[in-house]
Amino acid sequence: MVTAKGSGLKCGIEIHQQLDTLHKLFCGCAARLSADRYSVAMTRKLRPVAGEMGSTDSAAVFEKAKGMEFQYFSYPLESCLVEADEEPPHQINQEALEVALKVALMLNCEIPGEIHVMRKTVIDGSNTSGFQRTALVGMNGWMQTPSGKVGISNVCLEEDSCQIVRKEAGRTVYGLDRLGIPLIEIGTSPDIHEPQQAMDVAEKIGMVLQSTGAAKKGLGTIRQDLNVSVDGGERIEVKGVQRLGMIPKVVEMEAARQKVLATKGKPVASEVRKALPDCRTEFLRPMSGTARLYPETDMSPIEIGKDYIAMLKRNLPELISDKAKRVASSGLNDEMVNQLKQAGQLDAFEALAKAFDPKVVAVVLTSFVKQLKGEGIAIEKLTQERLHEMFSFLNVNPLPKEGMLDLMRGMSNSPQKAPKDLAKAGGMSDDEVRVLVRKVISQKKELIGQHNAEQALMGLVMKEVHGRASGATVMKFLKEELGARK
Amino acid sequence: MESLFSSKGIKIGDKVRLSKGVVVYEGILMPSAGKREADSVVLKLPSGYNIGIVFGRGDTVERTPEQPKSAERRAAASFDKNKPQLTLIATGGTVASKIDYRTGGVSAAVDADSLLATVPELAKMANMKLVSPFMKMSEDMQSDDWKVLATEAANALNSGSEGVIITHGTDALGYTAAALSFMLKTPKPVVLTGSQKSIDRGSSDTAMNMICSAIAATSEMAEVGVCMHGTMNDDYCLFIRGTRVRKMNTVRRDAFRPVNDLPLAKIWPDGRIQRIHPEHARRGTGKALADTKFESKVALLKAYPGSDPSVMDFLVKKGIRGFVIEGMGLGHVPVNTEKSWLPSVKAAVQSGIPVVVCSQTIYGRVNEHVYSNLRALFHDAHAIGGEDMLAETAYVKLGWVLGHTKSMDKAREMMLANCAGEISDRTLPDTFLY
Numbered sequence: 001m002v003t004a005k006g007s008g009l010k011c012g013i014e015i016h017q018q019l020d021t022l023h024k025l026f027c028g029c030a031a032r033l034s035a036d037r038y039s040v041a042m043t044r045k046l047r048p049v050a051g052e053m054g055s056t057d058s059a060a061v062f063e064k065a066k067g068m069e070f071q072y073f074s075y076p077l078e079s080c081l082v083e084a085d086e087e088p089p090h091q092i093n094q095e096a097l098e099v100a101l102k103v104a105l106m107l108n109c110e111i112p113g114e115i116h117v118m119r120k121t122v123i124d125g126s127n128t129s130g131f132q133r134t135a136l137v138g139m140n141g142w143m144q145t146p147s148g149k150v151g152i153s154n155v156c157l158e159e160d161s162c163q164i165v166r167k168e169a170g171r172t173v174y175g176l177d178r179l180g181i182p183l184i185e186i187g188t189s190p191d192i193h194e195p196q197q198a199m200d201v202a203e204k205i206g207m208v209l210q211s212t213g214a215a216k217k218g219l220g221t222i223r224q225d226l227n228v229s230v231d232g233g234e235r236i237e238v239k240g241v242q243r244l245g246m247i248p249k250v251v252e253m254e255a256a257r258q259k260v261l262a263t264k265g266k267p268v269a270s271e272v273r274k275a276l277p278d279c280r281t282e283f284l285r286p287m288s289g290t291a292r293l294y295p296e297t298d299m300s301p302i303e304i305g306k307d308y309i310a311m312l313k314r315n316l317p318e319l320i321s322d323k324a325k326r327v328a329s330s331g332l333n334d335e336m337v338n339q340l341k342q343a344g345q346l347d348a349f350e351a352l353a354k355a356f357d358p359k360v361v362a363v364v365l366t367s368f369v370k371q372l373k374g375e376g377i378a379i380e381k382l383t384q385e386r387l388h389e390m391f392s393f394l395n396v397n398p399l400p401k402e403g404m405l406d407l408m409r410g411m412s413n414s415p416q417k418a419p420k421d422l423a424k425a426g427g428m429s430d431d432e433v434r435v436l437v438r439k440v441i442s443q444k445k446e447l448i449g450q451h452n453a454e455q456a457l458m459g460l461v462m463k464e465v466h467g468r469a470s471g472a473t474v475m476k477f478l479k480e481e482l483g484a485r486k
Numbered sequence: 487m488e489s490l491f492s493s494k495g496i497k498i499g500d501k502v503r504l505s506k507g508v509v510v511y512e513g514i515l516m517p518s519a520g521k522r523e524a525d526s527v528v529l530k531l532p533s534g535y536n537i538g539i540v541f542g543r544g545d546t547v548e549r550t551p552e553q554p555k556s557a558e559r560r561a562a563a564s565f566d567k568n569k570p571q572l573t574l575i576a577t578g579g580t581v582a583s584k585i586d587y588r589t590g591g592v593s594a595a596v597d598a599d600s601l602l603a604t605v606p607e608l609a610k611m612a613n614m615k616l617v618s619p620f621m622k623m624s625e626d627m628q629s630d631d632w633k634v635l636a637t638e639a640a641n642a643l644n645s646g647s648e649g650v651i652i653t654h655g656t657d658a659l660g661y662t663a664a665a666l667s668f669m670l671k672t673p674k675p676v677v678l679t680g681s682q683k684s685i686d687r688g689s690s691d692t693a694m695n696m697i698c699s700a701i702a703a704t705s706e707m708a709e710v711g712v713c714m715h716g717t718m719n720d721d722y723c724l725f726i727r728g729t730r731v732r733k734m735n736t737v738r739r740d741a742f743r744p745v746n747d748l749p750l751a752k753i754w755p756d757g758r759i760q761r762i763h764p765e766h767a768r769r770g771t772g773k774a775l776a777d778t779k780f781e782s783k784v785a786l787l788k789a790y791p792g793s794d795p796s797v798m799d800f801l802v803k804k805g806i807r808g809f810v811i812e813g814m815g816l817g818h819v820p821v822n823t824e825k826s827w828l829p830s831v832k833a834a835v836q837s838g839i840p841v842v843v844c845s846q847t848i849y850g851r852v853n854e855h856v857y858s859n860l861r862a863l864f865h866d867a868h869a870i871g872g873e874d875m876l877a878e879t880a881y882v883k884l885g886w887v888l889g890h891t892k893s894m895d896k897a898r899e900m901m902l903a904n905c906a907g908e909i910s911d912r913t914l915p916d917t918f919l920y
Binding site for chain 1: 509516526528530531533534535536537538539540682683684686687688689690693717718719720721735737738739
């Protein structure tokens with residue numbers, strides 16, 4: 001195995017992250033993948049743009065695209081005439097622009113005085129227009145890693161492309177729902193010299209993006225590409241690295257592959273390769289020439305004032321890593337802090353832990369939420385406000401784990417109902433509690449009169465209550481029943 | 487700032503180095519795009535992205551020693567005696583434009599070579615002759631421009647061309663199509679086309695519209711018509727009679743639809759033609775004639791609830807010689823109200839100014855009898871019912887008619903007679919929302 005050290009490894013990363021905005025970047029459609037029924041919107045062809053046919057490379061691409069037909073599926077809430085490339089783009093989504101500018105500032109970028117939306121030629125049909133709209137919002141930034149500073153060459157705000165529904169002979173079928181979802185593209189300079197550093201960079205950029213609170217989560221919402229070269233050789237682009245953990249291995253193996261080629265005297269051709277699940281790479285396509293970018297003539301440049309930038313700088317989101325450090329200093333163990341971080345619950349934790357037992361809050365926000373999500377409960381209905389309500393109730397009416405989970409289920413399913421109504425509704429009537437208390441006492445007569453009898457009986461009753469009645473109620477009846485027997 | 491740049495010999499397209507304190511930007515100087523602050527400079531960075539930079543006091547700029555090379559390429563058009571000759575009359579608009587990759591600007595493609603580079607298929611279909619009498623946005627066109635186009639088309643057809651293609655902005659394309667329908671007596675096709683999506687995008691409708699137009703122009707259909715996308719797909723174009731075509735959508739590529747009529751044909755870019763209309767003029771051998779006499783002092787008005795008819799009286803004083811009113815429904819104008827249009831219509835007609843009434847419903851025929859208000863308008867005030875004519879077509883026709891006669895009776899007779907397919911006495915059910 002060739003080690004990266006001394007191999008003259010140069011690596012850069014390109015990260016694409018979908019934003020979790022309400023609307024798409026250039027229209028009012030919902031920015032999400034659709035679960036709705038589709039209808040066939042149209043069938044199209046694409047042509048090379050005039051003047052692009054000079055080089056043999058793009059001519060070949062043109063010939064290939066020429067016979068291709070593209071069919072598009074539309075969705076009632078996630079596509080309109082803008083996605084159909086009929087209506088011109090609307091004004092840029094301010095929410096998305098602001099997030100992109102914040103990310104650029106968090107990565108120490110310069111912000112241009114005017115942002116120009118550009119068109120990047122794409123003729124595989126994944127953009128109905130034949131181009132992707134993209135704008136440079138930040139440049140010449142940097143970030144710190146344990147093994148040195150890495151330059152951020154560009155932060156761009158762009159529209160996501162259509163997703164492929166299926167490929168047929170001579171025809172590709174696309175869904176219009178993903179087209180136009182705001183996407184931030186972050187490209188680093190080739191300043192990465194260690195495989196592990198590549199992962200550090202990707203992780204940190206991911207953390208910065210998540211810190212905005214506006215990055216989508218889940219499968220397919222973030223895509224990582226790598227640029228790898230050794231000893232000043234040609235640059236190879238590796239697309240589709242699925243998991244963060246794969247990055248060091250992919251870099252290492254790709255560098256090794258290039259080294260082997262070089263030692264055999266074979267030239268390393270600049271090409272685009274695809275990352276495989278076992279971290280090897282395979283040939284995907286030749287490197288396309290430098291992307292042709294030309295202005296989006298349907299939009300005016302967007303002026304970015306100094307005051308606006310200053311305002312954004314004053315209001316940059318706190319980094320998740322800083323938040324995690326603060327939470328750790330509050331006495332929670334590292335494992336718990338990490339779980340809160342992974343679950344994106346640091347903010348909720350900090351807010352709730354001010355008033356309630358931090359350990360209980362942490363468990364509720366991590367393992368309880370996870371369990372209920374797994375059950376398919378609409379846990380997002382349990383807002384921070386509702387959680388506050390719940391913990392206030394629990395302070396007075398402590399419930400065991402099962403009871404708390406039941407209460408959380410109830411509060412998610414009935415967002416209007418108060419915890420006290422739900423705890424009762426899902427639980428036992430006073431009579432039922434009294435009957436249960438009597439039954440346990442009669443079964444465990446031997447305990448009566450003994451030291452700690454009350455506590456022992458309480459424990460036994462509560463085990464059978466399963467959270468269907470509060471501890472206070474049980475204790476009340478237990479005391480009454482025991483008193484009656486004296 | 488401009489003078490600073492020009493004093494250093496810097497022009498658009500030059501590579502420059504711009505320093506703002508320690509920050510240095512290098513890129514190609516771009517033309518300004520739209521409304522911008524006077525002190526901002528647009529650079530194309532090596533990455534291809536454009537950014538705007540506010541150029542302040544103390545900032546410096548210089549031309550770099552190495553400069554980009556112009557990458558303009560041209561395909562030479564060669565003559566082939568086995569192919570038909572077509573004349574392309576370019577008038578401006580989205581369709582005849584090209585992108586300059588150096589500056590990113592879109593400019594008019596007025597020479598045959600750059601046009602053929604845009605749509606290379608045309609050279610395989612015909613020997614293309616290019617004429618460009620003027621370059622205008624279609625909404626800026628006047629009746630004098632229609633006269634020029636009619637004359638140019640007739641000249642082309644009488645000097646060896648098998649057909650004419652006119653590229654045109656789309657907004658007022660319907661008006662020009664109507665005007666040429668009345669002005670031209672042609673034995674060969676005259677095809678107007680345009681583009682809803684400019685050629686600087688891979689999804690442009692330009693090429694398919696041009697190819698289908700060339701097919702129409704070499705076909706047997708000796709009609710003046712518009713040939714543009716028939717659907718949102720890139721499948722076929724509709725060839726629609728020039729007096730019956732209307733732009734029905736601001737943005738869609740299938741915006742041009744026939745009104746109260748069927749399209750002449752569907753035309754596929756692979757050369758297939760499917761006739762839709764039961765009748766059309768066939769290609770002949772006679773001479774093309776341009777009869778361009780035109781009265782430009784005509785007006786198109788809209789009558790709507792609350793509308794003020796004194797606008798008519800005002801225009802009469804301004805010398806307007808004829809009116810087309812877009813009425814409501816069957817042709818109604820406000821009558822039993824303070825702002826009745828009847829007195830103004832009556833006064834106009836009595837002073838020899840014809841008033842034609844069409845409908846703002848767009849589809850359907852006006853009627854003179856169904857309601858008493860209609861009878862008042864047509865029988866008492868002597869307005870002319872525009873039958874199933876498009877209001878825009880009636881407006882153009884009235885100008886052409888008044889260019890040929892000053893007589894009210896003759897004008898009425900001509901307005902009610904079908905000259906160029908603009909009126910029919912039968913309305914087929916399929917024609918609605920075709």
